[in-house]
Amino acid sequence: MRMSQGVEWALHCCLNLAWVGGPVPGARLAGFYDLPPAYLNKQLQALVRAGVCESVPGPRGGFRLARDPAEVSLLDVVVALEGPEEAFRCTSILGAAPGGDPSADYSRSCAISLSMRSAELAWRRELAARSLADVSADVVRSAPDAPQRARAALTP
Secondary structure, three states: OOOOHHHHHHHHHHHHHHHHOOOEOHHHHHHHHOOOHHHHHHHHHHHHHOOOEEEEOOOOOEEEEOOOHHHOEHHHHHHHHHOOOOOOOOOOHHHHOOOOOOOOOHHHOOHHHHHHHHHHHHHHHHHHHOEHHHHHHHHHHHOOOHHHHHHHHHOO
16 A cells, blocks of 8 residues: 555644644745645645644634644544545456356455455554554654754744
C-alpha cells in the first residue's frame, strides 16, 4: 500500500498546529517545510472538509485544528486525504478460474481476500488508536524543544 506524500505533509502540519494552538496561514506552513503552497493548501482544505481542521478567515487567519489533538487519530488524517475506500479490492477473479462460479461473490470466502482485509483492518486499528497527542508525546521525548521551535517559526 502506498499513500500520497500529502499524508506525511498533513500529519506534520497537524502536529505543528497542535503545538501552536491558533491559526497558521497555509503559506507559512508550506514555508516551514519548503513545500509547494498550492498543493499543501489542497491537503489542508481536505482536512477542513473532514472536520480535522478549521479555516479561519481574516488577516490573522489560517488553519487550526478543529478538535483537541487527543481526539484526532492518524486514521482521521489518512482518511481525509486518501478516502475511506479499502486498499485491497477483490474482483472475484476466482469466478473465471476452472471450477469457479462467475456469479459468486468471492470477496467473503477467498483466502487471499480475507487475508488482505484482515491485514488492512489491523493497519486501520493501529492508526485509529494513535492520536496527534500520542505522536506529540513521542516527539517531545526525543526532541523536547520541537514544540517551541514550531511556535517560534509559525507564529508572528
